[in-house]
Amino acid sequence: MIATVREVGMQWSSVVGYGVGCGAALSVVFTAAVFAGAALSRDFLLNDYPPAIQERYGRPKSARGRRVAVWFGVVVWGVAGLPLLTAAMVGLDGALDGGLTFLPAALCAALVFATLALWDLVVLDWIIFAGLRPRLLVLPGTEGMAEYRNLRFHLTAAIKGSPLIAVVGLVTGGIAALLA
16 A cells, blocks of 8 residues: 555654654653762763863873763763664654564654754853853863853864764664564
8 A cells, every 4th residue: 555645754754753752751860860960960961072182181080970971871871862763763663564674763763862962062162161151060270261162163073063963863773673
C-alpha cells in the first residue's frame, strides 16, 4: 500500500517531535548538571574555557574537579542521555507505521544531540557564560577577562563538536535497525 503525502509528513513530524522534545529535556538536565558541577568544583569544566582564561587561572584541573567531571558525564549521559534516547526510540517505534527503522531512528537521535548542541551554544555559552557571566562559572583570578565574551571561541568549539551529531545518529540508527 502506498502511503499518502500526509501520512509520510505525519511520520516525519513524529521523528522531529521526539528528537527535539527529548533533546530539550536533555538540555534542561545538562544545564542543571553544569550548575551543580560548578557549585561542587568551579574548575570541573576547565578544559572548556578559552585558553587565555585557562592560562591566567594557572593551575590544572583539581582532583575534585576531575571527580565532578566524571560524575557530570555519568549523570548527563548515563542517567539522562541514554534513557531519554531510549524513550525517544521506544516512543517513535510506536508512532511510526511499520515500526522503527534505521533512517527515522538515526534522524531522531541526531536531532536529540543537535538540539542539545544548539542549546549549549546559544543558551549556555553565549547567553549565560559570555553574557550574564554568573560568578559560579567564573574561575577565581580570571574575573573581568574579555575572553569570557569571546563568542567565536564557543562557535568554533561547537563546530568542532558537530560531527558527533552524525555519529550519535548513525550509531543509534544502526542499533535500532539491528534490534527491530
